[in-house]
């Protein structure tokens with residue numbers, strides 16, 4: 046195959062082309078940051094209460110989310126010694142947002158330490174000489190018999206064999222009001238497994254009260270070191286993996302998890318900001334409770350830390366149960382969206398929401414240009430979705446924030462919307478690389494955000510079935526090479542495709558509601574998939590030749606697109622290429638996806654007087670069905686080398702491969 050490249054660019058490559066999409070799915074929101082289940086024991090215990098709990102929540106005026114007094118509410122919490130533990134609706138709770146407490150009952154005449162432990166998000170990783178920040182709140186309601194001496198409260202980190210890695214003791218305050226304890230624990234060794242525990246025990250509590258002494262606990266947490274030392278921030282290893290992919294934007298908070306099964310259980314920004322004790326959490330859309338400890342302000346800090354543009358979504362009247370709020374009834378929800386945006390960019394002198402932001406330490410507005418209205422609503426297409434919602438939200442929000450760009454969440458094939466959206470988040474799904482050359486050109490003048498795509502299955506007639514039906518558990522080399530071809534379609538059509546993001550971004554490998562995910566993790570490690578390696582894109586020109594670490598897509602964006610011989614436009618095409626250029630350095634970036642089971646030869650013809658004789662090659666290849674998994678996390682990784690290039694040069698793309706050739710040409 047001969048590929049003739051034009052010297053003249055046809056369109057710029059937008060800076061926003063490659064980014065990341067985040068939602069709380071597969072337990073990512075808590076387990077990317079804290080080390081055990083939930084910030085509040087009741088919610089911790091509710092983790093594995095399945096949809097029945099959401100039904101209960103519908104009838105429960107308090108944000109209880111789940112049945113108290115059940116063993117399910119104690120999931121991941123274990124009693125220590127002769128104690129009993131339970132989750133109760135506390136008559137004097139830590140806050141109205143957190144009405145439940147974990148109650149430790151110390152029986153009379155107890156001889157040994159009593160307490161409870163938490164087993165974490167399927168394990169806890171402790172590393173020698175690393176600082177872990179623990180905090181909890183407790184109160185001791187009235188007790189009847191005096192103690193001989195004050196009891197001691199000990200917070201410790203335990204290894205699987207029960208030995209102590211680190212501990213801190215303090216006198217237990219025998220007062221009924223809430224006492225907060227914040228300490229740092231540093232393990233003296235690295236235990237051999239992840240089956241470790243966080244423990245809270247009371248010593249020296251011998252008493253004779255027949256009913257036992259109660260100690261109520263709330264808002265317990267244990268943080269490992271966080272990215273850039275952010276309080277309430279992200280686990281450093283996961284954060285670093287995301288940062289290394291150099292995303293230009295961050296789409297949040299969903300995904301389906303924005304929507305709620307009902308209007309009442311939608312994501313609500315106000316419940317996610319302020320002190321953790323004021324965040325009630327909610328029944329999320331992926332069968333577990335969200336604590337909302339990672340809230341709107343933390344998302345915005347994360348954007349600042351990685352220099353990403355927020356692509357923030359507002360709830361737009363549709364919930365997953367299949368009903369829409371319509372007409373005048375949308376008023377309060379439009380007001381809620383306006384406040385949410387004001388929290389991000391408003392003036393503290395004129396907006397209460399912006400003043401709240403300032404009171405939380407960020408007086409300056411955050412950077413915000415793009416707001417997404419809803420998630421994947423297919424407005425007017427799916428049953429229960431009502432297209433006029435777009436008009437209500439777009440008209441009102443544009444009038445209030447004329448400087449912002451609003452994205453509609455409808456398919457490109459959906460009904461025409463009024464006013465005409467400037468941008469669609471299309472969720473067309475992974476199709477052939479030419480999707481945007483044909484289908485989406487029908488929407489004259491509209492720009493597209495491909496906000497969620499991934500190769501999900503080997504079975505094109507059942508994309509979301511079971512593994513037996515072809516659903517992928519992990520991205521495979523073939524899947525990732527296919528995604529690369531799809532992504533080249535974005536480059537070729539970057540005059541109308543302004544951004545894209547793979548989804549889902551993250552998944553806890555021990556309890557996942559969706560596969561495949563771009564990055565998997567467990568309590569101790571991060572697993573970068575083959576698709577992650579493809580996604581990494583260079584956001585600035587690299588040195589002319591080899592970079593030390595191979596970086597694929599995102600680190601090789603280029604700022605303009607050079608037309609070249611058009612690849613075969615059929616669904617069976619296996620060889621796809623695309624050429625972009627960094628204008629400042631005259632670097633040409635040639636990407637090639639070969640999804641065939643055999644290698645394929647290409648000859649590139651470059652219309653430039655001076656072309657470097659040596660180029661850099663970054664190559665991802667492997668057996669089509671292989672994946673990076675926890676058992677073999679680094680099986681497939683891009684490899685860098687030098688290859689001969691010139692005004693005319695040959696390249697053999699290996700079977701099932703994605704190649705990036707970088708050279709200088711002028």
Ligand code: AHR
Pocket residue numbers: 068070299300301302420421497548549559
């Ligand atoms: O990425 C998983 C889900 O896929 C998202 O929550 C939803 O928007 C899409 O259907």
